Amino acid sequence: MSSPDIASILENSRELDRLRKEQEDVLVEINKLHKKLQATPEVVEKPGDSSLARLKAMYIQAKDLSEREVTISNLLLSQLDTSLPSGLPRQQRRKMDGNDQKRKRMKSDSDIFRLSPSMWSYIEACVSFKDEQVAARVTSDAEKDEWFVVKVINFDEKTKEFEVLDEEPGDDEEGSGQKKYKLPASCIIPFPKRNDPLSTQEFPAGRNVLAVYPGTTALYKATVISTPRKRKSDEYLLEFDDDEEDGALPQRTVPFHKVVPLPEGHRQ
Secondary structure, eight states: OOHHHHHHHHHHHHHHHHHHHHHHHHHHHHHHHHHHHHHOGGGGGSTTOOHHHHHHHHHHHHHHHHHHHHHHHHHHHHHHHHHSOTTSOHHHHHHHHHHHHHHHHHHHHHHHHHHSOSSOOHHHHHHHTTTOEEEEEEEEOSSOEEEEEEEEEEEETTTTEEEEEESSOOTTSSSSSOEEEEEEGGGEEEOOOTTOGGGSOOOOTTOEEEEEOTTSSEEEEEEEEEOHHHHTSSEEEEEETTOOBTTBOOEEEEEGGGEEEOOTTOOO
């Protein structure tokens, strides 16, 4: 192998390392914005907010970096293949090529996983919410906000509105059938994934949250007394506001996937 060949391979290797480092930096920023949108989804409704535009730009940048990484990886594979000793048995070379391709596929799969959101990319998540249960503010008057568990029927990408179904309306609702609502994104909070507790944000003791009251489909403000991690279970121990019994607030257990951040300015 000539010196120019070695120099070219080393240069491409350095470029590959640079691309991976840049990808990691972009992914850190993407994850920061994901957490912000999950904690305060209503921010996208504010005039002049550019959160979604920035998220889209970062995803485009991450995609471009990933594609460039694949290009450089293919070039390096080609250079190394050409530089292999000519006396190497053909069968052994095929085996090496197969292993390289396997590693390449594993890397590509890893990139796809890393580039997909762990609590979900905002726009893609909105579409993927179809048939999922979410927390929704279906009524809001001058005195209080009312949040219920609803099922997402559809998300209109043009109007940015969710069509949701309240499958269990209260006894005081007009009629006894299921009710549909069209709500903006600011009135929707996704629940944590039931089957993915490790990637779920855990609220510390003392934090105010919004949680499904046991035995109902309504969400109320509550205070975290103990976390699932501390309890070594999948449930929070909570005290709900205005839940007084015999002069004290009882402590109730609620599954982690029925607890969400308390919206800013919540009224109860």
